[in-house]
Amino acid sequence: MQRGAGAARNRGGTVLRLLIAFLFTGLAGLAGPEAARAQAERTEYYMAHAGREAGPYFIDELRTRMLMGRLRRDTPVWTTGMAAWQPAAEVPEVGALFDPALPPIPKERDFGRFVQGTWRSEPVTTELPGLGRGVATGETVFRADGIYSFTGQVDLTDAAGSARAMRLASEGGYSVTRKAPDRFEIVFAAPLVMTLPSDDPAEADRVERTEVPPAEFEVIDDNTIRDAQGTVSRRKI
Numbered sequence: 001m002q003r004g005a006g007a008a009r010n011r012g013g014t015v016l017r018l019l020i021a022f023l024f025t026g027l028a029g030l031a032g033p034e035a036a037r038a039q040a041e042r043t044e045y046y047m048a049h050a051g052r053e054a055g056p057y058f059i060d061e062l063r064t065r066m067l068m069g070r071l072r073r074d075t076p077v078w079t080t081g082m083a084a085w086q087p088a089a090e091v092p093e094v095g096a097l098f099d100p101a102l103p104p105i106p107k108e109r110d111f112g113r114f115v116q117g118t119w120r121s122e123p124v125t126t127e128l129p130g131l132g133r134g135v136a137t138g139e140t141v142f143r144a145d146g147i148y149s150f151t152g153q154v155d156l157t158d159a160a161g162s163a164r165a166m167r168l169a170s171e172g173g174y175s176v177t178r179k180a181p182d183r184f185e186i187v188f189a190a191p192l193v194m195t196l197p198s199d200d201p202a203e204a205d206r207v208e209r210t211e212v213p214p215a216e217f218e219v220i221d222d223n224t225i226r227d228a229q230g231t232v233s234r235r236k237i
Contacts, residue, residue, distance in 0.1 A: 132158035
């Protein structure tokens, strides 16, 4: 029994030592980058200026001299531990002053290419004078050759409760203009044709044409846009 208890204590001690070692290793890993950065900031450097030795300077002081034009890439620099003077650009911490890590320049979106494809608008409730209230839906195809085609429908309900469907169509040229990094405008060259079927088979359908005003859109993501009225359209994938 005592031997078993001793073995248990030994295992417990081993686990505790491993846990302590793990914690200290983890803390050292966390502190490592900060400690290295602090050490680099405290390192003193000498530089050659006008044929003479100048310094010592901390790295921030060298940055100031670099901005003033006194420290150049080929300026000789020395610090403790170096066997000889070296050009500033070849000393890692000093050379980093000349080539700071900058974030990548964001790419400007090509809206002409972005709109190409098929877009389907979400249902929108609308009021058409003399016809009633309805829900409009539509789908637009933007081709690479600058031609678009739109087909849609408005499901109407008049004051008497009768339901009718108005067909919408438009096809022609279009152009895209960038307005902001996340906004663009489309100009449509063709009119919108609205066809309302007649209730009387003997009468012709009611057809109207109207110009389509330029439409401005906001990019929500790569497959979603929203117009100035808040209507959302999604790319058909």
